[in-house]
Amino acid sequence: MNKWYIEKGDQGDVVLSTRIRLARNLEAYPFPGRLDVQSKKKVCAEIRDAALSDGSNTFRWIDMASLTPSQAVSLAERHLISPEFTTDREGRALLLTEDESVSIMLCEEDHIRLQVMQAGLALERAYDIADKIDTMLDQRLQYAFDERIGYLTQCPTNLGTAMRASVMLHLPALDATGRISSLAATVSKLGLVIRGAYGEGSSARGSIYQISNQITLGITEQAAIDNLRAITLQIVSQERAAQEQLLKSEAEIDKIWRARGVLSSARLLSADEFMTLVSLVRMGAARQIFNLSLEKLNELIVRMQPATINAASGQNLPPAKRDAIRAEAVRTALLTQGDDTQ
Amino acid sequence: MLCQNCGKREATTHIKRVVNGETSESHLCAECAASLGYADVFSGFGMSFGDLLGGFLSDTAAPQTQIASGNRCGKCGSSWNDIVRAGKVGCADCYRTFYDRLVPTLQRIHGRIRHTGKTSGSAGTHAPVREKTEEELREEKIEMLKKKMSEAVAEQDFETAAKLRDEIRALEA
Numbered sequence: 001m002n003k004w005y006i007e008k009g010d011q012g013d014v015v016l017s018t019r020i021r022l023a024r025n026l027e028a029y030p031f032p033g034r035l036d037v038q039s040k041k042k043v044c045a046e047i048r049d050a051a052l053s054d055g056s057n058t059f060r061w062i063d064m065a066s067l068t069p070s071q072a073v074s075l076a077e078r079h080l081i082s083p084e085f086t087t088d089r090e091g092r093a094l095l096l097t098e099d100e101s102v103s104i105m106l107c108e109e110d111h112i113r114l115q116v117m118q119a120g121l122a123l124e125r126a127y128d129i130a131d132k133i134d135t136m137l138d139q140r141l142q143y144a145f146d147e148r149i150g151y152l153t154q155c156p157t158n159l160g161t162a163m164r165a166s167v168m169l170h171l172p173a174l175d176a177t178g179r180i181s182s183l184a185a186t187v188s189k190l191g192l193v194i195r196g197a198y199g200e201g202s203s204a205r206g207s208i209y210q211i212s213n214q215i216t217l218g219i220t221e222q223a224a225i226d227n228l229r230a231i232t233l234q235i236v237s238q239e240r241a242a243q244e245q246l247l248k249s250e251a252e253i254d255k256i257w258r259a260r261g262v263l264s265s266a267r268l269l270s271a272d273e274f275m276t277l278v279s280l281v282r283m284g285a286a287r288q289i290f291n292l293s294l295e296k297l298n299e300l301i302v303r304m305q306p307a308t309i310n311a312a313s314g315q316n317l318p319p320a321k322r323d324a325i326r327a328e329a330v331r332t333a334l335l336t337q338g339d340d341t342q
Numbered sequence: 343m344l345c346q347n348c349g350k351r352e353a354t355t356h357i358k359r360v361v362n363g364e365t366s367e368s369h370l371c372a373e374c375a376a377s378l379g380y381a382d383v384f385s386g387f388g389m390s391f392g393d394l395l396g397g398f399l400s401d402t403a404a405p406q407t408q409i410a411s412g413n414r415c416g417k418c419g420s421s422w423n424d425i426v427r428a429g430k431v432g433c434a435d436c437y438r439t440f441y442d443r444l445v446p447t448l449q450r451i452h453g454r455i456r457h458t459g460k461t462s463g464s465a466g467t468h469a470p471v472r473e474k475t476e477e478e479l480r481e482e483k484i485e486m487l488k489k490k491m492s493e494a495v496a497e498q499d500f501e502t503a504a505k506l507r508d509e510i511r512a513l514e515a
Contacts, residue, residue: 025434027434029433030417030418030432030433031430031431031432031433031434033428033430033432034418034420034432034433069347131460134460138462138463143462143463144433144434145461145462145463146434146437146438146457147457147461148441148455148456148457149437149441149448149455149456149457150457150459150461151462152431152434152437153431154430154431155429155430155431156431156444156447156448156451157451159448159452159457160452160457160458160459161457161459161460163459215452215453215454216452217448217451217452217454217455217456217457218452218453218454218455218456218457218458219454219458219459220458220459220460221459221460222459
């Protein structure tokens with residue numbers, strides 16, 4: 001079965017993916033921060049039984065403590081779990097569908113962190129899937145809920161709908177023209193937050209950013225999604241305009257071709273260099289300077305992260321070895337995609 | 343000191359975690375810290391969120407809170423001070439126990455304090471809330487009386503406090 005991230009998505013030139021995350025807790029147990037390992041295991045088992053008793057979703061059960069550090073970090077690199085979930089893995093578990101579009105973290109900050117990923121801009125579809133699974137679990141478990149303040153979560157910043165909707169955006173031109181920080185200031189006034197998807201801070205690796213709703217109490221799921229979609233579409237059109245503008249320059253076009261040249265022939269590629277170059281190449285593909293499949297590039301970005309390479313090789317590789325493997329995989333991927341327009 | 347994760351580079355990031363009262367420390371190099379999600383914990387992500395929230399909450403910890411700080415959540419035992427310190431709420435019941443004190447914080451975080459949107463059990467087939475046992479009812483009553491007693495003590499109304507104390511003793515017997 002294809003992983004969700006190699007599917008073609010709406011607004012795919014700028015929007016890599018959409019994610020909906022719901023936080024839920026069981027009424028009968030204190031929040032995970034106040035549970036010992038034994039109780040966490042009990043909570044995990046209870047939720048697992050509820051999730052598996054419904055035949056419509058086939059989840060794979062992963063005991064987090066059974067993974068190697070690389071395997072765990074690889075899950076975070078694929079955005080299936082949070083980075084925090086890789087650190088303290090005893091008493092934590094993950095339920096994952098085969099196409100990796102639905103993952104349920106158990107005993108992360110909350111008992112249940114249900115997450116649905118879709119390619120491109122697909123907020124409604126992602127919410128619809130999350131909502132159905134949530135309702136199914138609600139029928140089998142006793143959720144912690146209060147009519148006044150909604151779903152009860154360990155951190156009061158998630159109260160209410162306890163829903164975080166986010167989209168991952170590739171914004172190389174807005175980044176190159178130094179407009180991300182003003183964008184961040186603007187969206188924060190609209191109840192949204194923007195941050196680097198790989199690495200923190202303003203200089204996101206590969207110019208990949210994540211934008212999500214910040215307010216969860218007193219706003220319906222629908223309103224939060226509508227707000228995020230409207231603003232995402234505006235950013236998308238700004239990014240497209242900035243790319244068109246940027247690529248009027250011969251020097252910028254040259255940069256993109258050179259980046260493609262290096263990726264097609266390098267024998268060693270560090271993660272940082274790869275991200276910088278693939279970002280340029282992706283912009284070239286998005287503006288059809290050459291014919292490269294965006295989905296393939298998206299997949300490559302996911303597959304070439306350090307721990308994911310380690311996990312695929314089944315061993316903890318030294319960085320130099322990893323760089324060689326990365327370079328070879330990137331070369332192969334670019335070579336097998338022929339059909340240049342030039 | 344070398345990084346505990348890769349064992350190669352110098353450890354520059356020192357992480358101290360307190361989980362269920364148990365302290366654990368880890369020492370990581372910048373690269374491993376970043377890949378494990380500890381990069382720049384002060385940038386408004388992860389751990390710092392708790393600190394931020396602690397700040398939010400402690401603002402509302404006005405003088406009267408100090409007096410009543412002996413109050414604890416009947417289910418998980420968290421006090422208001424525990425919640426402020428951790429920036430995290432202990433359990434679902436904490437929200438009910440400390441609801442009035444949390445409202446100003448919620449107002450500040452979300453701008454609103456009333457949930458709209460999906461409700462739990464909306465599918466209609468939700469398991470009915472199980473009735474409380476006599477034992478639970480008794481414990482709840484004791485908890486409520488204790489709360490009243492400490493309020494009475496705080497107001498130096500010792501006569502009421504003494505009456506409440508006798509009631510509690512009778513129930514606990």
